[in-house]
Amino acid sequence: MTTITTDPQTASGDAPAARVIPLCSAAQSACATPLSIAENPCFVRSNDWVNAEYKHLVLSAPALALTARSGQFFHLACPASNDDTPYLRRPMSLYCVAPENQRIEFLYKVQGAGTRGLAQLAAGDTLDALGPLGKGFTLPDTTAGGHVLLLARGVGLATLAPLAHAAIAAGARVTAVLSARSPALMMSADYLRDAGANVIIVTDDEQTSDVVQVESLIRRVHAQQPITYASTCGSNRLLSMLQRVASQLGIPGEVALEQHMGCGIGACYACVRPFRKHAGSDELSYRRVCWDGPVFDLQETTSW
Template sequence: MSFPGPAASPFVPSVEARPAEVLVHAPLNAEYRHLVLRAGAVAAGARPGQFFQLLCPAPPGEAPFLRRPMSLYGADPAAGTVEFLYKVTGAGTRGLATLAVGDAIDVMGPLGQGFVLHPAWRHVVAVGRGAGLATLAPIARAARAAGIGVTAVLSARRPELVVSEDLFRAEGARVVTVTDQDGTSGPAHVERLLRGLVAEGVADAFLTCGSARLLRVQQRLGREFGIPGQVALEQQMACGLGMCFCCVRDFNEGGEIVHKRVCWDGPVFDMLEAVA
């Protein structure tokens, strides 16, 4: 049995920009910082896989021109909060790193198409690497609320850079970590792990983000075993609203290459249509 990917009809985003208050801003590990904002009910209603456009403050001597897209790491509708993980890599994130608790930041979102958990699924496999581990994190809570089990395969260069592991475990997921340092993160080893999960009958779908190599493994297994999947794509964006067309990528729809905007048509797409 197969299921469609994320909803084909576009979700019309709330494009109102609004101020948010910094509640938590602290290093999570040697690379990633954890940012928690009080942003209101609309923002906190974001779904797994959606993203926000953040207007980063200007760091000394620099002037970021565009908002920075940031995938959702967590949302609490009751508290009106949203969470992000980010790595300082350029002018925008250098500006973001200057924020202190109590500061205000302008946010726009939630934007884009998120992951869809189909009711017939009983157990899914989430496969992520690097920043993709943050994007996949909200799936843990959403799947538990839907009565869907999760096995999370989390990949990073070193064990201390694996993020979201505690979050997945807290929501009852089974977690497998693989790293470059211990030689377990290569596609061949991950494929063996995934084949084992398919054999156990706990892979009704693959949900993935963060690695083209691991995406290709899941696409191959998806075609071999008839397993559907969804992928959140990472892409540079300018407007985040589908107007500038700077995030267009190729997709394979039934053998025909078509062009889609990652920010508007995604960032979550049918796994088998993505051109990795």
């Protein structure tokens, strides 16, 4: 790790300047091109409930934070709430980045000490967001004119939303299959429709979300227009099914993983998990989700 510098963005109304932290990848022996992250002091614009379990956090962010790509995340310094004082930061996948509006957004479920602290934030408060972190999605060269499938469950809907924008901007058709326990807990459907995606909703309450039915749905979608890239997040059952279907149909893809983390920058090795050395291999390797991911090749990822 090298010296800390300062992001020059200090215009009135913007988030305060960030503390930039250049990092060296292990593959960069001389650190000629460091990976830059920052402690980004962000202003809260809004922090509203979208349903009984999830909140939508909108922040004004410094310049470096606005370089985040789909699939990357930020490590948030969550404030204390009541008797809860989170010791570690919490990883949060990016829901939206809008450089033209100096804005980043997160969609999160309120369920633990960290997210209960986030839920207390109000407009005008400041939040420290370390990032952007991790390896994001990599759309194939054939994206233009292709057909991208997004398959998400629960909070995974947030992670895949920026990918839909990137794919559509690259000239692809996007089909988003969104799964939730009930229609009341469904998120991002209108957001994705407005972006130009074809949205298909399945829920437990309507008995349309079991893996067999979702597999049949994906095969019908593929028959109508071949899927050229597939991505998923939020469900082990859907991951296992999509791996099998994508392998049979010859569809490349990626998965975004959720994992408990300590540092978020690869130093503590708290987020290590097993992966296949390559697609179809019985040999395993061990990788850090925060540093080598959180986005990984679909066929190299093991179920949990």
